[in-house]
Amino acid sequence: MVIAAILAGGSGQRMGANILPKQFLELQDKPVLIHTVEKFIVCPRIDHVIVGVNAEYLQYARELLARYITEPNAVDVCIGGSDRNGTIINILQYAIKEYGASAEDILVTHDSVRPFVSLRIIEENVAAAERCGACDTAIPASDTIIRTEDGSLIADIPLRKEMYLGQTPQSFRIGLLQEVYGLMTEEELAVVTDACKMFFLKKRPVAIVEGEVSNFKITWPFDYRVAMAMVGELT
Numbered sequence: 001m002v003i004a005a006i007l008a009g010g011s012g013q014r015m016g017a018n019i020l021p022k023q024f025l026e027l028q029d030k031p032v033l034i035h036t037v038e039k040f041i042v043c044p045r046i047d048h049v050i051v052g053v054n055a056e057y058l059q060y061a062r063e064l065l066a067r068y069i070t071e072p073n074a075v076d077v078c079i080g081g082s083d084r085n086g087t088i089i090n091i092l093q094y095a096i097k098e099y100g101a102s103a104e105d106i107l108v109t110h111d112s113v114r115p116f117v118s119l120r121i122i123e124e125n126v127a128a129a130e131r132c133g134a135c136d137t138a139i140p141a142s143d144t145i146i147r148t149e150d151g152s153l154i155a156d157i158p159l160r161k162e163m164y165l166g167q168t169p170q171s172f173r174i175g176l177l178q179e180v181y182g183l184m185t186e187e188e189l190a191v192v193t194d195a196c197k198m199f200f201l202k203k204r205p206v207a208i209v210e211g212e213v214s215n216f217k218i219t220w221p222f223d224y225r226v227a228m229a230m231v232g233e234l235t
């Protein structure tokens, strides 16, 4: 079984003062979240799509999905966590309870605010997680990456050809994900927000799936304008 975990529990602070978190903002004819969910519904490898949202938006998200996704029972909604990993865990628990997801099954986790993810990326994630146990999606860095410790002086300039930018999906065999979470200390969990980094820290291999520049995350108002241009709303 392959389950898509759509992470939509964030509040989008960097987008500024919007009435709604960015995953609910309109992108042409439908909200960002719906664009994202549709990409997973049409993928033949995905058996269930589960969206994790803040409790405050549970009813709102359910209504939205019922309005735009006409196929019955195509998407489930559950309450997200206080951080991104918490949302992954809640979706995982929901999948175990509602669908009997087990150790051998695959969880494809994806940011709800990356609406331009492609079918190829999703399918390659499933294949890589089946093969390797865990995978991340990434693109080669086109700018030089500069490392700094204090924000004012350069501490290092790593070799650009070795630098990649992480995107999502990040996909895992469920048993391995549970094992790695179990090995994390409270202190580690408080600082490590990236599930692939947990695998890396606990010395588990993580395969890389080739991402796409268009699979960017809507983080800042500028990104939202780019997304609008991509769907033809800005000329």
Ligand code: CTP
Pocket (backbone or CB within 6 Å): 006, 007, 008, 009, 010, 011, 012, 013, 014, 015, 021, 023, 052, 080, 081, 082, 083, 084, 086, 087, 110, 111, 112, 113, 217, 218, 219
């Ligand atoms: N996310 C989540 N649950 C949380 C926090 C984040 O599911 N408790 C999700 C967001 O909804 C988003 C993804 O994780 O789809 C990536 O997070 P980010 O862009 O950092 O989202 P926000 O936390 O919403 O934004 P910001 O950091 O600007 O507040």
